[in-house]
Amino acid sequence: MTNDTLYIQLMNSIKEKIMNGEYKVGDKIMSEREMAELYGINRLTVRKAIKCLRQEGYLKAIQGKGTFVEKIPDLQDKVELGSGDVSLSMSIRKGGLNSSRIVLSLKQIDAVGELKNAFPDSPQVYELIRLSFINGKPYAVQESYFPCSYFKETDRYDFANNSLYDYMDLHGHYPVRLTSDLQIRDVPDNYAPALEIKKGKKVFFFTYYGYDKEGHLVEYTLSYNKPEFTSFQFSTKRKI
């Protein structure tokens, strides 16, 4: 049990060094002996950590020369979502990643069930389903609902290349207050192919409620984000 903990810690430490730029791709890392001495741990533990990192593709051993950094850990490609970031594409860009989006569907539907409760004054709502990509790979599906009583002419707006909030602003109902819930859930079966993940895999499931300056609910969004690209971060401070 102790060795497991140590080798995982060492793996994390090496990954961290790669991510911090302390080790660059192609750099030679310390030898097993050097690491064992430096951290005061068993050489077999070091060997196990290096072996795992080789299997994960981050390191490469060259016979007679040593172990070298092969690639940067995936953690660097994560989108940091948190209490400060609202727009998914903004979060992606802030992470230095390329973001793109396509509209899977946009239609008017009857507000029934949960939607009727959310938008009681609007018999119909728009349903906008978009698929976001990071560096060309599918990343998130977002289902957004907004009431026809406040919004119109969606066919004149390009939701693939422009923000939903800019559209809402154009119609005088920019969400000034946003509440959100986060859970971990199985990906819905119908979105698994679009996200290129297996059915039953876990995803970050966000629910957003956006309210305009009059306090009316103007947006209800469900977002399914792939875990390998997502890191949700937040900070809490003591109120003084």
Place this chain on the structure above:
Amino acid sequence: MGEEAYIVRQIGEFSFIADLDFAKEHSVKYEILRKNVQECNRYISKILEIPLASKIFYLERVRYVEEQPRAIEKIYIDYKKVPGIEEMDFNHEPLFLILKREFGLEILQTDEEILIVNANEKEKQLLNLPDDAEVLMLKEKILIQNYEPLQYTEIISDPDFYRFKSEMNLR
């Protein structure tokens, strides 16, 4: 698993507040797996901003809710701020209360990160998870006076154990 109790975390409130509320309504127990003073590796030394091989207090425990194992907690604390803590009882009192009462340490800020990761063998065994299980990983860094890092915690739980809520003003 979906019907089991879960903790609702309000973003902007300290985690211990949600834990205390949760403990009022559910039976919560801990099984200590490991508790010792050890030297930190580089990873922990960077997080806690202390020199490599500095002494840290390490606590590893499983949180049981209604007799079911729901989360594994690994806690690393800068030992020079909490000398003698290894002798204390962590089964009957929240850790933040012990830190406050015994050492006068008040939490000023927490920085947290949530990830979904594949469960390793040990986690699957301790939490009774299936072979292909994914788990929620919560990393938390706790800062005290002068924004000095005090504690780093990694929590592995079944994905249904935590839900998060937030509210923000955009304009």
